[in-house]
Amino acid sequence: MLGSGKGKKIVVVGAGIVGVSVARRLQEKGYQVTLIDRLSPGEACSHGNAGVISTSSCVPQILPGTWKQVPGLLLARDGPLAVDWRSLPTLLPWFATAQRAATPNRVMKVGQALHALHVKAVEDHLAQAEAANCKQLVQRCNYLHVYRRKEAYAKDCNVWKLRRELGMSIEELSAGELREAEPALAAGFTNGVLLSGHGRTLDPGGLVKALASDFEHRQGRILQREVRALSQNAERGVSIVTEEETINADTLVLAAGVWSAQLALGLGHAFPLVAERGYHIMYAEPGITLHNAIMFAEEKLAANSMAQGLRVAGTAEFTTNIDKAPNGRRIAMLERLATRYIPNLNRTRPRHWVGSRPTLPDTLPVIGRSQLNRDVIFAFGHGHTGLTASATTANIVSALVAGEEPPINIHPFRPERFATHGLIRGSKGDSVESHAGNLG
Ligand SMILES: Cc1cc2nc3c(=O)[nH]c(=O)nc-3n(C[C@H](O)[C@H](O)[C@H](O)COP(=O)(O)OP(=O)(O)OC[C@H]3O[C@@H](n4cnc5c(N)ncnc54)[C@H](O)[C@@H]3O)c2cc1C
Known part of the structure; x- marks a missing residue:
């Protein structure tokens, strides 16, 4: 065959x-x-993703030593990670396998594999959309990662080192340059990193x-x-x-x-394969447009302007129960951070969504x-x-x-x-x- x-x-x-x-x-x-x-x-x-064609995404979920950060990430009020405790008997061995596989050598290999898979993503999407007569739904853009705390940026140095080693063009922005690049963001972000060569869809579904x-x-x-x-x-x-x-x-x-x-x-x-549930909140009449796709790096939340409004999306909620009811605390967190980080956002009529990323331990x-x-x-x-x-x-x-x-x-x-x-x-x-x- x-x-x-x-x-x-x-x-x-x-x-x-x-x-x-x-x-x-x-x-x-x-x-x-x-x-x-x-x-x-x-x-x-x-249907509900953040719409970013993220050519720079190449960093494994679990890095050497991640397990030491897990308690802090779980306890943080606005942290990116949540675990369904009832799924722990399945999830614990899953995390253990993932952590065991996260050696420095392996991180580089995974980075190289994902880089190869993503490096032509924007071109492949544009060609696909053109051939299918929907090129208005896909456009080129930059991806701007922003940090509130210098220490958080310093902590991510290995992540940026890996991207540099893989040949990505990375432009560091000061707080002033960052505000110029994305005026809709609140004051108080200390560091920005601008990655060119990305894309987005204006309507994922x-x-x-x-x-x-x-x-x-x-x-x-x-x-x-x-x-x-x-x-x-x-x-x-x-x-x-x-x-x-x-x-x-x-x-x-x-x-x-x-x-x-x-x-x-x-x-x-x-x-x-486990479900790594993520949430989004969609503001139908946001009153502002983002120039770039944005990543709020500490909370790992993405924000993007789309045809039907402005979407803030993210969080990683591990569970084996895909059909579990949405977690109200995760939705409240998205609302809280959207309000804080994009202060002039018109927040009337928000719509919430939850969906399951299909995730493997490597x-x-x-x-x-x-x-x-x-x-x-x-x-x-x-x-x-x-x-x-x-x-x-x-x-x-x-x-x-x-x-x-x-x-x-x-x-x-x-x-x-x-x-x-x-x-x-x-x-x-x-x-x-x-x-x-x-x-x-
Ligand atoms: C909050 C959030 C933000 C994200 N942001 C981004 C982003 O910015 N960029 C990015 O690249 N990715 C992003 N992702 C990840 C991305 O959305 C997923 O990786 C992607 O949608 C997976 O697509 P899929 O086709 O594999 O699965 P799905 O879209 O889930 O499709 C699987 C299909 O299979 C069907 N199906 C399953 N079982 C059966 C059955 N037994 N019989 C019939 N049909 C069946 C389902 O109905 C479904 O339609 C994000 C995810 C989340 C949750």
Whole structure:
């Protein structure tokens, strides 16, 4: 099934920014593609993100020594981190794995892998939006990181060192230059860092819908169905069991965001994917426009001007219970900080949202063929940068389907770095026991 036969039946499960981008790109290459989602396109995590095409995001979530900061981060009133205590039995081993893997050598390797995945993100997004007739939704911008305390900036020196080592252009701004660059911010920010070469979408959910509508317009098929199970067929292909029918595919692309791990179990893979919930607050008539995408570095909150208003988004709330009710304290925190940091913001009619980032313990997504079934390709687990990486991920997946060399080295994203419990299906349909993976 590795041939580039355009007649083969391809099914993409998940119509978030990743799945829709993949489906569209495969269609551009001449394949017949069916896209399945229980919701309309772009209604889950891809709806509510901060809209930043963040080419500079390359720093692992967990760094050497992060565990020492966790109690302080959890106790801080406006800290970026929260943990659902009831999920601790699952989360503790997850954090332990992540912390063990966070050696200085590994941090550099993860940085290099993410940099390679993101470096062309703006170009890939602009090309995708142009081809799908929605280029008004994507634009170039700078990303301005701001600090209230000099000590906090000094503490982040390793993060900035890593970015410099990876060749990023970083401009340090004084408090005065910072105010000039972004007059809408409150006084009192001591340090700024301006990163050029970024992008943003003016409507994250709208972008997914526009791409999906272009896909449909060009004879792509979208089915609104709940996928109940996935299983590999004896000889070739994959069965996708939905609430209404069982669909057979020659190639399956699994791009179901945070729900991917549950579905992958049926294919013999045990991915340690957790929900890292984030929140946003949207001000419909903000009365001001931000010139740059902004990162409030201490709280790790992003702010961005969008077509429907001004959005402040962020926080990392780890849980295994994706459907848990939104945490009112996190929303109050967003409101408090938006008021403090953007003082002239018109705060009438705010709207709140919560969504789950799909996060793996080494901060890297899974992009590649299943070692158990070569007819399955995984494309999920992009954590904080799924919007950023989506267009490039689509180029990678479409190259894999076509039997071409992917545009970047995808070894760091290989599925087999995680454990499997299934059977490897050989080329003639014979099976052998699989091995356990590691973070490597
Ligand atoms: C607050 C916040 C701010 C963020 N800011 C940014 C940012 O500025 N830049 C950036 O790059 N990233 C950002 N992100 C991360 C980004 O939003 C995610 O990485 C990205 O949306 C993940 O996309 P996805 O397509 O993998 O998943 P999703 O958008 O969650 O899509 C998965 C789809 O699969 C479908 N699905 C799942 N299971 C099934 C099933 N069984 N049957 C049928 N359908 C199914 C779901 O309905 C859903 O539509 C942010 C995230 C949050 C929470």
